[in-house]
Amino acid sequence: MTKKILSSTASLFLSVSVATGLSYLFTVSQRLTWANFGNDGGDFLSAILTGGIPHPTGYPTYTFLGILFQKIPVGDPYFRATMLSWLPAAIGAGLLALLIKKLLSDKLPSISTPTALLSGLVWGWMPFLWSQAVIIEVHGLQSLFLVLALWWIWILLHGQQRKVKTSSFILLSFCFGLAIGNHITILLFLPAILFALWIACKNGMSRHTVFGQLLAVGLGTLVYLYLPLRAAHYPPINWGNPQSWQGFWWVISGNPYQKLVAATSISQIFTRISALAGLLIQQFGYLGVILGVIGAVQYKHQNRNLPVILVYLFIAFSFFAILYGTDDSITYLLAPFLVFVIWIGLGIANMIPFTWRKIPVGYALLAIYSITVIAAIPGTIQTINPHQQTQPADYAEYLMEHLPENSILLTSEDRDSFPVWYYHFGLQLRPDLAVIVLPLSQFRWYQETLSHIYPGINFPDLISQTSNKSSAWGERVPELNPDRPVCRSTIQKATGNSIYVLCSNGQNYNFVISE
Template sequence: MLALLRKHYAIATAAIVFIIYLFTLAPSVIQIDSGELAAVQATLGIAHPTGYPLFTMLGYLFLKIPLPFAKIYQANLLAAVWCALAIILFIKIFELLIKALASKSVSNKTKQRMKIIETGFTADQKIIAAIAGGFYLAFSKTFWMQSTSVEVYSLQVFLFTLIIFTTLRAHYSTENKITDWIYVGPALAFGFANHMTTLLTLPFAAILFFQKEKFTKQAFKKIGLTAVVSLPVLFLIYLYLPIRAASQPILNWGNPVNFENFWRHFTGKQYQVWLFASFEAAGKQLKYFLSNFPSEFAYAGLLLGIAGLVFLFKREKKLFTALLITLLFAVLYSINYDIVDIDSYFLLACIIFSFFIAFGVLQLMLYLKTKSLKENYSLAIVGLLCFVPLAINRSDADQSGTYTFEDYTKAIIGSTEPNSLIFSYQWDYFVSASYYFQNVEGFRKDVAVIDKELLRRSWYYNQLKKNNPAVMKKIEAESSAFVEAVKPFERDENFDPSLLEQNYRAVMTNLIGKNIEDRNCYIGLELFQNEMQRGEFTLPQGYQLVPHLLAFKVVKGTEYIPVPDPKFTIRLPKQKNKYIQFIETTVGTMLTYRAAYELQFGYKERAKVYIDKAKKDFPGYQIPYEILRGME
């Protein structure tokens, strides 16, 4: 049995990791893109830039497996699978590195012979070091989070390790064939077909390639052959976007049916405004990385990683250089992306640092050996260290009790009348989640959820016309005028900003004005507090907003508008992140607005219903003093 475990310890380690992941797996959608990506996989749609065709197709196939779970849970499960598979490859990579160190030959110029560098480690010590590195990676905060819910980064960490593995195999191959590096190409192609952070691995591949092959004619032939193999793979996978877009799927971000739309989507032009934005933004992200990085590995991992850096520097400077440059490049490039959810862009840096942690564990065992500590005791100490990140980071990564986004989304949509319109740009909390619940689970498909910010993009009108033809037909003139006005902007041509803004506001106002007779319209809290207060969005003449339950209802006249009791339930997890806190604050604020509205008409008992709901369900929300005083 022990012999079998020693032989297959990489799989055994990944199995343990996967089982632990199951206990922290999200049962439903969570924040940001979770709902959209699950819906894209389930409906074979097109996701936000860069489209993620490999992620979409693999997810679609996995969701076709008849498992007894909701589609969202099954999509989340696939994320855990990818992360566990990445741990197998991580351990296999470390085995390659240890083998290379153990058998590294150096030329003895005096005797013109080769000698073997003895590492001085037992087989069990090497296994423990590999497992320790795998555990520290698997249970680092950001990596662990990727395993809890559907995201492109869970597949990406697997592809990162695949690229590193194929690169090292080619680098350490003793054969000198033109096909040595041929498997690196498809690995890179798969990576780029999933996420553009694959470019962060290029320094690693380039350094190891030219360290071995030098700048020879044969080397460039190998590069050419690798390109010939990989580029068609990348091209064929990305063909999914225009082919699928031509059939007008329910979710068709970017509508990449022609080369112009495809290129805009493939290059992520929409997000380039945040890339290399300013030195100030880069400094802010670097400060965030440096302050957060020690806690990624539960602090103990940082010390082990530093020890591993020293260990590798002394024993194999070329490998040390390749790994360190890759880590630094991954960090320095990523800090130039000025977005809030930047953590996932540091995943490659976490993977590389985990190799240093594994080498640090070897260094620790070497130190314990010098103290005449028995091997069993040193293995026990290291074994205990393996569980440090598991114990410390679980509360941050655990999504097993997160139903908040499902409850919030269903409460908003469910509180509206049939065929209503909801205007919002709460993408991270509600809009993305609505994509899944409406288009996959079929929850209240009669309600049209319209993202106010996406209305600034020409492709979005195509998707709205497909999914809500009756709504969009009434503003055909306004939408056509805006689409024509925005095209020069999207093409980086000269455009009239005042005309563009005028047409955009006309779309917003007329979406309500020309549909209000047939369907009820609702405005999100964020629109009321921001755009409407600044005068950027106005209601049609004669209409006003009344606080409903979780949004503002557009009504005509000034008479009292009753609403049902707030019978919805929004479950909050024990560990609240900033996204959960936003929902808690938003719902509490809407209940308070409704209570204030009731007080305007003298209905104190009705006001009490909403305040009591806020107090009971959202104890963290601070009810304004003037509301409490008005109820006395």
């Protein structure tokens, strides 16, 4: 009997993970891309290849794992970096299917496996998750950590009855600590986890087991030590130079982006709230949304605490995304989408037993929704496929080939800087160049980094304060190096769809970066 259960569990996990993993592998980006909110890909990849520190909050778990993935003897550096997106996302989809099977197995064992299978595929083939699994970004890995956090909550609520091993609690809590090092927004899970721990204590969990889990979370967060340890080597990508406590806090607290929290106006808030329904329809279709609402409202949980936790997670992450003042704040809706997939699974389970005049309406709905999920795949691929969107790679490769020898390249923002970082620092092309990001030259840490990585360049004296809120320091570099050609890249501000590069030797380049 035990072997049969294990075989069924393994088959469910492998079916979902392999199906989604192959889908990701078929559509994964092959060169640097800005598709699917992938603007930070060049920064992440440069940090991975140089052992550096990407933009705040530093993402030490992602960066450290990215370095380890570069040891895998397959593909090129770019492909190995994408593995850290699509492989965890596929594993997470399989684990979610297992979790939904657990949720249903006690109450509805006969339908738990097909419902879990469909729910896992709905999650894995959801357009947003798929879009993140095929680019270099933290959200593919984050999707796995979100599922693991839900697994931890579930065994806290049910572990005493099911005699879960202490090692399972410790492992999942350690993973939560690592998750904090991947994307700090997972801290919104903390109230739910503390509540689940309190319930577990009431149900008889020992204080030693509780303390062990809290200790394991703390041990997981020690991944942040990567930041000061690597910063001491002055890698070329060294945001904040977190060797000091001041620099460390600047990075992990997301200092440059704090002003974006609660930066939306009242009208924008209401617009985004109304748009959330549209996003749910976009991800799951009309039938999926109906099933999700049924699951959230109608399904009778055996554990009354789990629905409260799911509602909290949906609301907390949704409001964070709504209040965060960027165009790509949809990326913070990954957790609400995950909760909604669970509700869809519960809604399917709730409807399957339903019959009308001896017609199995529930099974008909299951079949119809399965067909709609599969039928949506071609449209999803067309929407998220990054294969033709290689403008940042084209731009950087052209510059590496054509920029004048020994030139200084002054860049203006992320989009014209990060791709060049990848080729110049990550792939170590054109060592004769000096790349200076003007907006970053206001920071002392960046000035220190430039002085270390370009010893042959004359730089102004370092500023005394952390930041002087001016790019004047960087603007002075060309005049201190009159023998070097200077090229300046700028984004066309009117439309934002072109990069102009003007060089002092008369060479000019224009790149279309979006249609």
